Amino acid sequence: xxxxxxxxxxxxxxxxxxxxxxxxxxxxxxxxxxxxxxxxxxxxxxxxxxxxxxxxxxxxxxxxxxxxxxxxxxxxxxxxxxxxxxxxxxxxxxxxxxxxxxxxxxxxxxxxxxxxxxxxxxxxxxxxxxxxxxxxxxxxxxxxxxx
Numbered sequence: 001x002x003x004x005x006x007x008x009x010x011x012x013x014x015x016x017x018x019x020x021x022x023x024x025x026x027x028x029x030x031x032x033x034x035x036x037x038x039x040x041x042x043x044x045x046x047x048x049x050x051x052x053x054x055x056x057x058x059x060x061x062x063x064x065x066x067x068x069x070x071x072x073x074x075x076x077x078x079x080x081x082x083x084x085x086x087x088x089x090x091x092x093x094x095x096x097x098x099x100x101x102x103x104x105x106x107x108x109x110x111x112x113x114x115x116x117x118x119x120x121x122x123x124x125x126x127x128x129x130x131x132x133x134x135x136x137x138x139x140x141x142x143x144x145x146x147x
Contacts, residue, residue, distance in 0.1 A: 004034065007049050008042065011099065013063035016041075016051070029141050039146040045115065045135055050099040053138050054146055056110035066090045066102045066116075066123060066132055073104055076111055079140060082132035087123040090131075094120030100132055112137035 005017045017023055017036065024035045034042035034049065041055035051059060068076065072086035088105055098116045103109055114132040116123070123131040136142045 004042070004049055008051060008059075011048070011064055012051060012056075012059075012061035012101075014059045014061045016055070016059045028145055031136075031142060033142065033145075035145075040142050043113070043136060043142065045099045045113075046097075048099065050113060051101070052113065052136055052142055053101075053110050054143065056101055056113075061101060061110075064091055064094060064098065064100050066094070066100050066120075067105050067108070068102055068111075069105050073111065076102065076134070076137060077139065079134055079137050081117075081130045081134050082112075082114065082123075084118065084123055084126035084129050084131040087126075087131050090120035090123045092120045094123070099135075102132060 008016045026033050032044040033040045039054045040052050042049045043052050067089035068086045069088050094100055094116050096116055100116050101110050102112045112134050113136045114134045117133055118131050
């Protein structure tokens with residue numbers, strides 16, 4: 001568990017689980033998950049842990065974020081990938097292939113997690129193309145595993 005918490009802190013910049021927390025690992029829909037307090041709090045993407053949307057709501061992250069304008073929300077809420085024209089800000093340290101979390105511009109709340117298809121600066125400057133491939137979003141099967 002300590003390595004899980006340290007990997008999450010390194011990628012997201014937030015403290016998460018402590019060594020005394022009771023977490024369980026499991027699999028759902030082909031995804032390896034970490035359950036904590038009856039909610040899916042982390043998912044393994046490419047073998048590395050990353051917080052789910054529930055996890056980001058409990059443990060606010062300061063790194064690996066992509067901010068989208070409010071016009072993109074209705075599409076993302078249905079599982080669409082993030083298109084570069086909707087990106088208004090992104091962590092400049094994001095590299096292609098990195099796991100990222102996407103938040104809305106107004107409330108700064110997490111709405112999905114995915115894989116970066118562009119670097120952070122490229123997402124902000126590009127006016128075309130996909131910026132993030134969606135892996136998990138509010139309302140999907142992983143989100144609905146929570147009690």
